[in-house]
Amino acid sequence: DVKVTQSSRYLVKRTGEKVFLECVQDMDHENMFWYRQDPGLGLRLIYFSYDVKMKEKGDIPEGYSVSREKKERFSLILESASTNQTSMYLCASSFAPLSGGYRTDTQYFGPGTRLTVL
Amino acid sequence: QQQVKQSPQSLIVQKGGISIINCAYENTAFDYFPWYQQFPGKGPALLIAIRPDVSEKKEGRFTISFNKSAKQFSLHIMDSQPGDSATYFCAASKNDYKLSFGAGTTVTVRA
Numbered sequence: 001d002v003k004v005t006q007s008s009r010y011l012v013k014r015t016g017e018k019v020f021l022e023c024v025q026d027m028d029h030e031n032m033f034w035y036r037q038d039p040g041l042g043l044r045l046i047y048f049s050y051d052v053k054m055k056e057k058g059d060i061p062e063g064y065s066v067s068r069e070k071k072e073r074f075s076l077i078l079e080s081a082s083t084n085q086t087s088m089y090l091c092a093s094s095f096a097p098l099s100g101g102y103r104t105d106t107q108y109f110g111p112g113t114r115l116t117v118l
Numbered sequence: 119q120q121q122v123k124q125s126p127q128s129l130i131v132q133k134g135g136i137s138i139i140n141c142a143y144e145n146t147a148f149d150y151f152p153w154y155q156q157f158p159g160k161g162p163a164l165l166i167a168i169r170p171d172v173s174e175k176k177e178g179r180f181t182i183s184f185n186k187s188a189k190q191f192s193l194h195i196m197d198s199q200p201g202d203s204a205t206y207f208c209a210a211s212k213n214d215y216k217l218s219f220g221a222g223t224t225v226t227v228r229a
Contacts, residue, residue, distance in 0.1 A: 104214065
């Protein structure tokens with residue numbers, strides 16, 4: 001079974017703090033993703049990485065950065081947390097190697113981190 | 119701006135009934151259409167997916183219907199059960215790793 005784990009289920013931070021959300025997958029997947037989930041808006045892609053050290057912006061990258069130094073680990077960084085970043089953050093991974101025919105494959109999600117910024 | 123529009127936002131169905139969720143898209147480059155199911159406290163999980171070379175795909179009680187000319191696809195849950203109560207997301211992709219998700223539909227199945 002693919003397992004995607006996220007470092008915290010719940011997190012409370014203050015405005016202006018630097019926040020790190022960690023995600024680890026154990027299936028040697030090539031691709032990893034960070035989404036935020038808000039009621040009525042579905043899942044919106046923040047950043048993704050299709051190879052170690054390669055990253056691309058998603059639909060809502062403003063205020064976020066990412067780091068992927070090892071294949072199994074993908075970190076989301078909020079440089080200076082703001083109240084409008086209060087949300088559920090979901091990490092996902094997929095196989096779909098760069099050399100393959102299909103680049104979009106099943107995404108396996110972690111349980112999410114509920115972040116509250118006060 | 120959401121690239122995939124999903125409706126309804128929520129629905130309630132009696133046990134044994136049929137649940138129908140609809141999605142529409144504009145980008146004709148989309149070529150992969152999955153549905154994800156999410157239970158409270160869990161991350162979404164792939165339920166069923168279709169590529170546009172077929173008009174229908176069935177897996178157990180779950181069926182995707184795809185209408186390429188109308189740029190619409192739908193999920194039908196037959197013989198709905200209380201265990202199907204969850205939030206369902208449609209999504210679409212144009213083979214660039216990324217998924218564009220709909221806003222989600224909360225399905226409640228009453229026993």
